[in-house]
Amino acid sequence: MIPWNRVHFFWGDERAVPFTDDRNNAKMACDTLLYKVGVPEDNIHVMRTDIEPEAAAKEYELVLQQFFKRNEKALTWCCSAWATTVIPYRCSLAQKWCTRKKHG
Template structure:
């Protein structure tokens, strides 16, 4: 069931978000021995990552059992200023003990469709391993972090774009006409399959 929580300040919200991430991670690890999370880009998640990287929170998560994914990526190199991967690396991943093999980044430096195909292949390899029932053969992340833009977009699912109507693929190369750019994004069905989704929303214009 969806729950909406409103906070008076950004720091209070981030602490609550960090505590929620820890609680989901602990539950997943105690049940299955690992925790899968899809990260988001943007200024709001950045503050959360910086908090999760502090000693106060790193002591609660054994990052060697964490698998890190992304909900979307800009079509840029991994060291580009606009890269969602770079932002997460610079604010969180460099400060925790996570094996390189546990990081599943979107290859934003590739052609958009190739990047989408490669990422979907990685997701299917991870989530369809073993003998899981057919009903569970979907990218069931333990937690997906998302934001909401002033135009209502989340991940890189912008209003009016083709990826919104994708029902088969888990990952789409999505052309965003209003920005004249390509993005690689998880599809609605992939996001909806997650066990938990946390939206981080700040700003007066989004309050309603």
């Protein structure tokens, strides 16, 4: 059984489509899975679409930095999962941090 209360979700490919729009990637994931399995809302980290994309990207970068700074173990898991998971996904920011962490 997956401990959904311990899993966090991030998006790196949002197209500035409002969350209320069915084409929004985060909304699709929330509606089809995350809300149904009981993932806490605090564990769903959605990029804002109500501001300019550049501003949203800068804000989301801070969200990621703050989360991974507070959760060092999550960063390690994300890096190892990025390389070994059965379900392919991207965690490019974490991958860059892992590379930096491993190589100084």
